[in-house]
Amino acid sequence: MxxxxxxxxxxxxxxxxxxxxxxxxxxxxxxxxxxxxxxxxxxxxxxxxxxxxxxxxxxxxxxxxxxxxxxxxxxxxxxxxxxxxxxxxxxxxxxxxxxxxxxxxxxxxxxxxxxxxxxxxxxxxxxxxxxxxxxxxxxxxxxxxxxxxxxxxxxxxxxxxxxxxxxxxxxxxxxxxxxxxxxxxxxxxxxxxxxxxxxxxxxxxxxxxxxxxxxxxxxxxxxxxxxxxxxxxxxxxxxxxxxxxxxxxxxxxxxxxxxxxxxxxxxxxxxxxxxxxxxxxxxxxxxxxxxxxxxxxxxxxxxxxxxxxxxxxxxxxxxxxxxxxxxxxxxxxxxxxxxxxxxxGWARRHPIADRPLSPAHEAAMVGSYKGLLYDLGLDYTIERRGGQLVIVSEFFSQFLGRDSSPIHHLGDDVFRIEDYPNLLHFEFDPAGRLTGITLTRPGSDAEPFRRPIDEMR
Missing domain, CATH: 3.40.710.10 (DD-peptidase/beta-lactamase superfamily)
Structure with a gap:
């Protein structure tokens, strides 16, 4: 090994x-x-x-x-x-x-x-x-x-x-x-x-x-x-x-x-x-x-x-x-x-194709969140590093020994995090303000789970 x-x-x-x-x-x-x-x-x-x-x-x-x-x-x-x-x-x-x-x-x-x-x-x-x-x-x-x-x-x-x-x-x-x-x-x-x-x-x-x-x-x-x-x-x-x-x-x-x-x-x-x-x-x-x-x-x-x-x-x-x-x-x-x-090489078995993201929506997403991926009290931060959006959290340090995971835009404000299985649907009002995030799981009949942004920021 x-x-x-x-x-x-x-x-x-x-x-x-x-x-x-x-x-x-x-x-x-x-x-x-x-x-x-x-x-x-x-x-x-x-x-x-x-x-x-x-x-x-x-x-x-x-x-x-x-x-x-x-x-x-x-x-x-x-x-x-x-x-x-x-x-x-x-x-x-x-x-x-x-x-x-x-x-x-x-x-x-x-x-x-x-x-x-x-x-x-x-x-x-x-x-x-x-x-x-x-x-x-x-x-x-x-x-x-x-x-x-x-x-x-x-x-x-x-x-x-x-x-x-x-x-x-x-x-x-x-x-x-x-x-x-x-x-x-x-x-x-x-x-x-x-x-x-x-x-x-x-x-x-x-x-x-x-x-x-x-x-x-x-x-x-x-x-x-x-x-x-x-x-x-x-x-x-x-x-x-x-x-x-x-x-x-x-x-x-x-x-x-x-x-x-x-x-x-x-x-x-x-x-x-x-x-x-x-x-x-x-x-x-x-x-x-x-x-x-x-x-x-x-x-x-x-x-x-x-x-x-x-x-x-x-x-x-x-x-x-x-x-x-x-x-x-x-x-x-x-x-x-x-x-x-x-x-x-397991990650390479499931390649993710990025789609262009609105700069205004990216700007609204960047910042700190409480319990974004798991409602367990952990802090999360979305930021740009080296031309790539990433999410930073103690969670990734605990499980992988590194502090972040890349975020990919799949289109229509739906995102996939490389080290997280749920899709994140970021929701914006007509003025471009972030209003909430809904979790869904491809291939699962589980109901989507939505949280308003004021619960996380």
Whole structure:
């Protein structure tokens, strides 16, 4: 993997112990590379070394729900309450909360609280799932609750996935880790992937231990996550690539193991452009790095991070996994993304033709915006550099290690940003003043999302 020949210098600078990478293309060709060590003992990371995937567990849980729905064992559009036996949804004054559905929890539109969870280690009192939703765990001192009516908003909720886990197990009478092994990991030949936790029979020996921001191993290095549906899976870049490729092949009409074309679409179809640039179930669809429309999910637990990018068309993508905290993996991952995308030439597969732009409209566009691409509080600036309009933002620094992305005028005041998947329709009044911006996504049935300019300036 020539693109990453010098990534070791960045790893050393940012105290990242180990990095494992897979790059795939043409719906099946997977190249892997592992750099660094599993732990302070110096044992090298290999292609079969599993990492805690953190929240990349959620797409697997979603696939499991869709598979059981296809078998007729559950209905994703019915209230999940009827499948819960060991615990019941909390009483709430929020309208419709008692009828929250499987699909709403899978898409983070269920209105539930509890973003993510702390890890545990051997010797700790390991909480049950009921302890988790009742708030008897680190990070939360009160039970899970509804924050808005189901279906009327979006908020990332690991707690919603814990409810899904309990419903799946209560409904089937089986552990989630066993269901995942039988219905997903074995059919997709994900031989180095498990939802079994450290200390349990069957947990693998070849794993990367977690490290803090100083590069110091955290306790025994093996985090235990009882909320496995949300963040308890362990896997390798190679196995996660196989998982992504199965979905990509489903998107072009094939059935691969449990992944049918209908399931692939259900996981990746955008239900709204309002949230994070576009959301699927549960993939993030608001990323366009390298002029590519991706389905993406990342994972971040204390001392470990992972990131999966897979193209909606073309069968390519990559997976990054590192056994370090956010400050260790963040800059290394940004450099790796940029170098992989550039080396593979993926952006050149989708050339963009520029059309002339009115100087008056360009002058009105140039300037600062709040939350222009993602309504997450980030600042954006449109400016001209070297004869090219660009958009400048911390977002691009965080994900690509460079601060800007070129903007192309497609005509009729519609613009495409090279590293963003939505089209931006800039709207002007008769005097040439900018009045609003509407987001649309080519090839998607998602409704356009418009924001008036006074919300952003």
């Amino acid at each position: 020539p693109a990453l020949e010098d990534i070791g210098a960045s790893m050393e600078e940012h105290r990242l112990k180990g990095l494992s990478v897979a790059v795939f293309d043409e719906y099946g060709s997977i190249a892997t590379r592992s750099i660094g060590v599993r732990s302070a003992t110096g044992r090298p990371i290999t292609d079969t070394t599993a990492f805690s995937t953190a929240s990349i567990s959620k797409p697997v849980t979603a696939l499991l729900c869709l598979t059981l729905a296809q078998k007729g064992l559950i209905d994703l559009d019915t209230p999940i309450a009827s499948s819960l036996t060991r615990w019941q949804l909390p009483a709430s004054d929020i309208a419709g909360s008692s009828g929250v559905t499987w699909r709403q929890l899978l898409t983070h539109t269920g209105g539930t609280s509890q973003h993510g969870f702390a890890d545990y280690y051997q010797g700790d009192d390991i909480p049950t799932l009921i302890d988790s939703v009742e708030g008897r765990i680190a990070r939360y001192d009160k039970p899970i609750e509804f924050l808005f009516p189901p279906g009327e908003g979006w908020q990332y909720s690991g707690g919603g996935y814990v409810i899904l886990q309990m419903a799946l197990e209560d409904r089937t009478g089986r552990r989630l880790e066993d269901l995942a092994q039988e219905l997903i990991f074995t059919p997709l030949a994900m031989r180095h992937t498990t939802m079994i936790q450290p200390g349990q029979p069957g947990f693998p020996d070849d794993v990367a231990l977690v490290h803090d921001g100083n590069g110091t191993q955290i306790r025994d290095g093996l985090p235990i996550t009882p909320q496995i549906s949300a963040s308890g899976m362990w896997s390798t870049p190679g196995d996660l690539s196989a998982f992504a490729i199965a979905i990509q092949r489903g998107l072009r009409g094939e059935t691969v193991g449990p992944v049918t074309p209908a399931i692939a679409r259900a996981m990746t179809d955008i239900f709204s452009l309002k949230y994070v640039g576009g959301m699927g179930m549960p993939f993030f669809r608001g990323f366009g790095l390298g002029n590519t429309d991706w389905f993406r999910h990342d994972g971040s637990n204390t001392g470990v991070n992972s990131d999966l990018f897979a193209s909606m068309e073309g069968g390519y993508g990559f997976v990054l996994m590192g056994n370090g905290d956010d400050d260790n993996t963040g800059p290394v991952f940004a450099e790796a993304r940029r170098k992989i995308i550039d080396a593979m």
